[in-house]
Amino acid sequence: MTTKDDSDNPEKKTRRIVRSASTRREGEPGTDSPTAEAQPTQEAGEAKPEGSAAAPAAPKPPAATSGPGARPEGVRRIDMRGPRPPAGTRPSSGRPPARGPRRDAGGDFVPRQEEGMRPRPGPNAARSPMGMGPRPPRPAGPPGEARAEGGERPPRGPRPERGPRPEGRGPRPDRGPRPDRGPRPEGAGPRRDRPQQAPSAAAPAAAAKPAAPPAKPAAPAPAAKPAAPKPNIVTIIAPPPKASGGVKAAAPKPALTAKEALALKAKAAQAKGKAPTQPAKAEGAAEAPAAAAAPAFEAAELSAGWETAAEATRKAGEQSPALVDAWLAASNVEAIAAVADADDAPGAARKAARRAINILKSRGTAIPTRPRVARVDTRAEVALEATFLPPDGSGTSALSITSRDASGRYHLAEVIVREPIGILNAGSAWMSGSQLKEGRSRALEGLGVSPAPVPVEWARHRIAAARKQNATSGQILPLGFEGCRELVEPAPEAEPAHPVADLEAEITSEFAWARAPGSATLHEEPEFRSWLPDRGSLEDLLQKLGQRLGPEGVRDPQAVNAALKEEIEAATDRFFSPEARTIVATRMRDAAISVRSRKGSDRATDVLAVARAVKEAGLITSPPREIPFLLAFFQKGISVLAHQGGGSLRIPVAPMGPQGAPQAAPAEETQEAST
8 A cells, every 4th residue: 555655655656466266256267277377467566557456357247148137147246235233223323224135036136247446536546545446337238138248139020110101102112021130249238229128028029920031141240359458547637727807808999190091091092093994985085085184294204303303393384283193103202302392393283292292101102302412621711700799888898700610610719808908818619500609699698789790800900909908008818818829810910990980981070969969879779788987986976966965955856856967967077088088989989880780880870970979079168968978877877876776866965063064074974865
């Protein structure tokens, strides 16, 4: 016996079963009989397959029977139950008592022959101590009849009557008695393809009928083939299949894109064009309209390229859409793209070309672009230009010189100068065109003006003149200037003409003073927006205003405004000395360059006219106060101070003495006056 723990031990997997003589059936030969010697036995050392039981083959019982319901001879009845207990007694366990053996005579009880054991279900069933289970019963014959083993075939009797034949048909031919089929082969049981009659009623009836005449002797039956060995039954326990989630619903089809929809339309149009045409009309009636509907084009027009496609459509005139359709049919993509991109092509042809391009795109055709020929420039410098930023209120301006090489890169040299100091800063860099454009855009956002183009020679001369001022003022020349020498040198010896010199030749003194009364509007231009007097001049103006008004006059707004106007005019005359007026006129001349570039020559002429009037002004005749442009300097300065004070102008006022006269004090009072 093997258990689960001994499953890995090969010595305990083989089991030998020896049957004693007491368990031998009746009529079965023993080991010492000749029959037993003829049969091969299994050796003791041979291993039996797992899942099978060692059971001897049952001997064949004799075929003869004594009567209906009799058991065949040689079949031993085996009853495994014990004797019945005495009546009236029951075991202490509560189970029903054993009933003893069945009756031994009569009846239709046939004990089941031992046919080996069958495997028990479950894992390791062949190695379990219970061994094999009982085999399933063989199909039984009719009730009350023992199974015949070989012998003569039973008589079948006469043929059955088939009843009357239908009307219109003759009598059936006589087929004669049934032929004798001869003896049944040895080992074959009763026929199972036809129902068997009960032995009690059918046997006498068959005996009463006359016997059939003997038939021709049948051929001897072939020998029965040996039964094939039964295959071993192997039980495989596997997990049950997973339950499917049912039929999955199909995912919704995504919406078509524009390209896919256009492709479907194109395919539908092609399929429609390939549909069978209507029956042809008469020969003469069909040929004439077809020739008129399809215009003929020359081979040169159908094979037009980039250069000749637009001209071909202009030559075709009203037939240009048909020419484009012919190009589409001939797959002349280059001509279609050329017409769609040409501005001088007819409108109908361009529309048809764009429609044809959409069709070609839906087919997946690549649309070519206009061929461009790259030219290699052998020059070292393609362009050289200079720009100028106008001076601000302090007189600081910027000049830049740019060169563009053959590769498309820009070399920039920028120099910042201030009169009369000289060069304040300088630097150079290599940059792309987009970087250069971005730098000029930042200057426009910060200063309100963009660099104005000027002649390169004039810019180089201004830079050279500013460098000379460094030696006079003692300002150290910046180190970045060395990188700019490649562009700022050589400087011309003679001073070139000013960029607005052509406008100055037309300005006279009378014209200048005629434009002076309206010169205050020049401060609205971004070039003059930051022009203001210095902080000391503004504080001196307020100091004099406070001394003039006193503590009592500061509280009167009208008195403050009148006194402020007079003080501004006086401060203008004091501030704009002949030297200051010359500096202002020179800066206005430079600012006219930017004004001319931005607003034109007329506005630049106004700037130059006012600059001449400022330069010709005097102390007694035509004083600076008569030029509104100069008065606006201090007016803007006062406005800036009032804005910084939150809308109030702080005027310093000296305290009054005990006698009512102003008295000097270490710390002066400050009065606020609304402006």
